[in-house]
Amino acid sequence: MIDPSESRxxxxxxxxxxxxxxxxxxxxxxxxxxxxxxxxDMAGAELFFKCENLQKTGAxxxxxxxxxxxxxxxxxxxxxxxxxxxxxxxxxxxxxARVVDAPAWIVVPETATRFKRANIERYEGCIVACGPTLxxxxxxxxxxxxxxxATFVPPYDHDDVIAGQGTLGLELVExxxxxDYIWLPVGGGGMxxxxxxxxGETSVExxxxxxxxxxxxxxxxxxxVRQGPMPPTTIADGLLTGLxxxxxxxxxxxxxxxxxxxxxxxxxxxxxxxACLKLVVEPSGAVAFAAVLQARPRGRVGIxxxxxxxxxxxxxxxx
Amino acid sequence: MIDPSESRxxxxxxxxxxxxxxxxxxxxxxxxxxxxxxxxDMAGAELFFKCENLQKTGAxxxxxxxxxxxxxxxxxxxxxxxxxxxxxxxxxxxxxARVVDAPAWIVVPETATRFKRANIERYEGCIVACGPTLxxxxxxxxxxxxxxxATFVPPYDHDDVIAGQGTLGLELVExxxxxDYIWLPVGGGGMxxxxxxxxGETSVExxxxxxxxxxxxxxxxxxxVRQGPMPPTTIADGLLTGLxxxxxxxxxxxxxxxxxxxxxxxxxxxxxxxACLKLVVEPSGAVAFAAVLQARPRGRVGIxxxxxxxxxxxxxxxx
Numbered sequence: 001m002i003d004p005s006e007s008r009x010x011x012x013x014x015x016x017x018x019x020x021x022x023x024x025x026x027x028x029x030x031x032x033x034x035x036x037x038x039x040x041d042m043a044g045a046e047l048f049f050k051c052e053n054l055q056k057t058g059a060x061x062x063x064x065x066x067x068x069x070x071x072x073x074x075x076x077x078x079x080x081x082x083x084x085x086x087x088x089x090x091x092x093x094x095x096x097a098r099v100v101d102a103p104a105w106i107v108v109p110e111t112a113t114r115f116k117r118a119n120i121e122r123y124e125g126c127i128v129a130c131g132p133t134l135x136x137x138x139x140x141x142x143x144x145x146x147x148x149x150a151t152f153v154p155p156y157d158h159d160d161v162i163a164g165q166g167t168l169g170l171e172l173v174e175x176x177x178x179x180d181y182i183w184l185p186v187g188g189g190g191m192x193x194x195x196x197x198x199x200g201e202t203s204v205e206x207x208x209x210x211x212x213x214x215x216x217x218x219x220x221x222x223x224x225v226r227q228g229p230m231p232p233t234t235i236a237d238g239l240l241t242g243l244x245x246x247x248x249x250x251x252x253x254x255x256x257x258x259x260x261x262x263x264x265x266x267x268x269x270x271x272x273x274x275a276c277l278k279l280v281v282e283p284s285g286a287v288a289f290a291a292v293l294q295a296r297p298r299g300r301v302g303i304x305x306x307x308x309x310x311x312x313x314x315x316x317x318x319x
Numbered sequence: 320m321i322d323p324s325e326s327r328x329x330x331x332x333x334x335x336x337x338x339x340x341x342x343x344x345x346x347x348x349x350x351x352x353x354x355x356x357x358x359x360d361m362a363g364a365e366l367f368f369k370c371e372n373l374q375k376t377g378a379x380x381x382x383x384x385x386x387x388x389x390x391x392x393x394x395x396x397x398x399x400x401x402x403x404x405x406x407x408x409x410x411x412x413x414x415x416a417r418v419v420d421a422p423a424w425i426v427v428p429e430t431a432t433r434f435k436r437a438n439i440e441r442y443e444g445c446i447v448a449c450g451p452t453l454x455x456x457x458x459x460x461x462x463x464x465x466x467x468x469a470t471f472v473p474p475y476d477h478d479d480v481i482a483g484q485g486t487l488g489l490e491l492v493e494x495x496x497x498x499d500y501i502w503l504p505v506g507g508g509g510m511x512x513x514x515x516x517x518x519g520e521t522s523v524e525x526x527x528x529x530x531x532x533x534x535x536x537x538x539x540x541x542x543x544v545r546q547g548p549m550p551p552t553t554i555a556d557g558l559l560t561g562l563x564x565x566x567x568x569x570x571x572x573x574x575x576x577x578x579x580x581x582x583x584x585x586x587x588x589x590x591x592x593x594a595c596l597k598l599v600v601e602p603s604g605a606v607a608f609a610a611v612l613q614a615r616p617r618g619r620v621g622i623x624x625x626x627x628x629x630x631x632x633x634x635x636x637x638x
Contacts, residue, residue, distance in 0.1 A: 310513055
């Protein structure tokens with residue numbers, strides 16, 4: 001039996017996602033859902049792939065960043081936004097800020113690849129270099145915030161960001177009738193918490209997936225105590241981070257089940273997606289499919305392909 | 320001024336495409352149209368990419384094959400279908416035949432790669448080996464037809480195949496309002512003739528594209544005399560074939576303009592599609608985008624990404 005106060009919270013989070021969807025609609029893609037009989041046969045289920053690799057900036061992160069930026073008042077927008085992320089959130093925040101003509105400062109370690117820097121510069125984000133450790137990044141970000149008066153938009157531990165990421169779940173249940181599951185990757189947990197809010201009190205079960213080598217969320221939820229991130233060793237470099245505090249609480253309340261996949265399974269799943277779906281998916285974007293091949297759920301299974309920002313050998317020669 | 324008899328023919332071809340669309344609807348994907356602000360900026364136009372690389376069997380060819388197979392009577396279906404093609408049409412015909420439980424014989428040169436053979440075997444097509452020349456293929460096909468009583472479904476010079484390929488144009492004009500152009504690759508000319516029929520008497524202009532190294536259609540249309548195919552040297556191996564007789568006549572009547580692109584432009588365009596659109600597109604599938612970058616049309620430009628069946632290094636290790 002659902003606790004009435006818990007049910008009220010679920011409805012409120014769901015309403016946040018619905019508002020976010022309305023807010024960001026004209027600024028993000030309603031990404032397609034693709035299917036493949038060949039992969040259905042392989043998995044023994046009906047698979048529906050939500051193509052966030054085809055999203056603006058190449059990843060779902062633009063949804064949360066856009067919602068956070070559009071939720072700022074006029075004055076705050078003029079002052080700009082800032083974050084520390086060399087990955088998809090950094091590019092997404094720069095892109096979202098550009099839509100409202102706000103400046104964006106992105107704190108990026110000097111060690112980040114040219115590919116990652118270019119992804120941020122493309123959207124006219126102002127890159128601020130820092131040292132390689134988390135402490136270096138946080139110190140530099142504090143400096144930027146103090147100097148500029150910009151608003152910090154964190155990559156996942158933020159209600160507007162969570163609601164924004166949840167909009168992909170709202171779309172998926174609109175695009176596919178009678179889904180039984182939505183399988184998705186878990187890094188900081190923003191997408192998972194948002195999609196849990198999006199499906200609300202429907203019968204769709206949300207299932208989380210992590211690389212074995214970055215399985216902190218599975219441990220956190222099993223122990224009921226939030227664990228720190230693991231050393232950065234998995235190929236799924238978008239999922240290295242630990243669970244955000246808000247996301248931990250929401251996913252504990254939901255009882256999220258997490259499946260672990262190893263790097264061999266991730267690479268093999270990514271290959272199948274490239275070859276069968278003709279979609280460029282990054283390793284972090286392929287973990288949910290890898291888990292479905294391992295766990296073999298039955299029925300109608302939504303799978304989130306979260307991003308496609310992989311450095312292509314093919315593209316590196318003259319870009 | 321349009322000749323009234325010409326106009327009647329245009330309407331009749333258009334009606335064939337509309338019938339084909341109804342016939343094949345439940346058996347093929349209505350493929351998505353994707354956009355990219357980054358590529359729009361690069362091209363100086365609004366680009367709408369029709370993703371036939373996401374089509375069943377990985378290429379548009381299933382549309383024509385499906386229409387041809389579904390147009391057969393019960394008895395002919397039972398006798399099966401046959402063709403000679405080691406490429407996308409061979410796989411498409413095998414797949415289409417399987418839908419109606421018809422046998423399919425695909426004549427394939429012994430020199431075809433394992434990748435191409437696997438694409439046909441996947442759909443349970445029966446591969447019949449032959450020698451490497453066109454004469455070898457045709458002789459073997461005649462043998463198969465005589466022995467089995469199967470119906471020959473050619474890859475492009477066939478009214479049902481043309482009408483089937485045209486359905487992608489019908490979808491594109493439904494999916495995107497006020498298109499100015501549709502740019503598409505020309506090999507045997509089935510897609511071009513079909514899409515010309517699909518746009519009918521609307522104001523959308525269809526523009527053909529060929530690799531310089533397989534520019535026979537451009538020469539044929541310029542001279543008014545159908546030329547044979549050129550030696551197989553371009554990387555765009557889906558476009559090696561000469562124009563079909565029907566397609567030559569239809570495209571002459573239409574006055575199709577053809578833009579030529581060289582292999583460097585094709586590879587560069589393909590790289591951009593992989594990196595920016597996150598789509599796996601084969602070289603033949605990238606020629607229309609290459610031509611748009613060269614010719615720089617203005618306005619709202621549809622671009623057909625015709626297929627994604629490229630042998631991935633990434634996928635070759637253990638497949």
